[in-house]
Amino acid sequence: MSVFDLLEGVYRKLRGAGPPSHGAKLLAEFGTEKSAGPLLDLGSGSGDQSVLLAGEGRKNIHLVDANGSVLRRAHRHPALHRTIARAEALPFKSLSFQGIFLIDVFHHVSDQEAALREIFRTLTPAGVVLIVEYHRSNPIIRIFFILSLLRRKRCSFLFPSELLALARRCGLQGAIMDSDGLRFTARLQKT
Numbered sequence: 001m002s003v004f005d006l007l008e009g010v011y012r013k014l015r016g017a018g019p020p021s022h023g024a025k026l027l028a029e030f031g032t033e034k035s036a037g038p039l040l041d042l043g044s045g046s047g048d049q050s051v052l053l054a055g056e057g058r059k060n061i062h063l064v065d066a067n068g069s070v071l072r073r074a075h076r077h078p079a080l081h082r083t084i085a086r087a088e089a090l091p092f093k094s095l096s097f098q099g100i101f102l103i104d105v106f107h108h109v110s111d112q113e114a115a116l117r118e119i120f121r122t123l124t125p126a127g128v129v130l131i132v133e134y135h136r137s138n139p140i141i142r143i144f145f146i147l148s149l150l151r152r153k154r155c156s157f158l159f160p161s162e163l164l165a166l167a168r169r170c171g172l173q174g175a176i177m178d179s180d181g182l183r184f185t186a187r188l189q190k191t
Contacts, residue, residue, distance in 0.1 A: 022103050022132050023052040030099045037098030043105030047074040054079035087115035096122045101130040107155045116170035129188040160184045
């Protein structure tokens with residue numbers, strides 16, 4: 001069992017038990033129409049968020065995670081397609097996705113600017129990106145940061161304004177939809 005596997009239980013407790021915590025946001029943004037375009041769950045882990053969308057009728061949802069062992073344990077559903085890849089080098093054609101979402105994962109991306117450039121490349125015109133990320137100044141996140149150092153994993157938490165500035169440099173426009181002190185949600189769009 002890896003250190004990640006051991007910490008995964010702690011992470012799930014911090015994130016909250018029960019139904020996917022951001023399912024309502026995803027349903028509101030990406031709807032439940034069966035004919036809607038492909039979605040990318042980037043840094044999907046076990047696919048908790050995507051299985052909710054699939055259960056509501058969404059088709060063609062791609063789960064992408066760099067951790068193959070977590071992805072192999074992902075939910076099974078005919079609408080879900082699994083791919084092991086890094087956010088900085090997505091193995092998809094340009095203009096592949098109508099929507100892309102990253103839930104509690106952007107801080108793990110080694111080269112965040114390269115990842116946003118890949119997101120821009122694979123997003124269709126007027127496509128939407130939702131990034132739910134932890135507040136850099138939150139004390140709980142500081143503890144998580146120390147745990148990540150113990151795991152020898154680099155984490156880079158951004159302030160909301162820093163994320164928006166980085167997104168603009170990569171061709172994405174957006175705004176912060178909500179913020180609760182622990183997390184914030186950025187809605188970005190390819191214009």
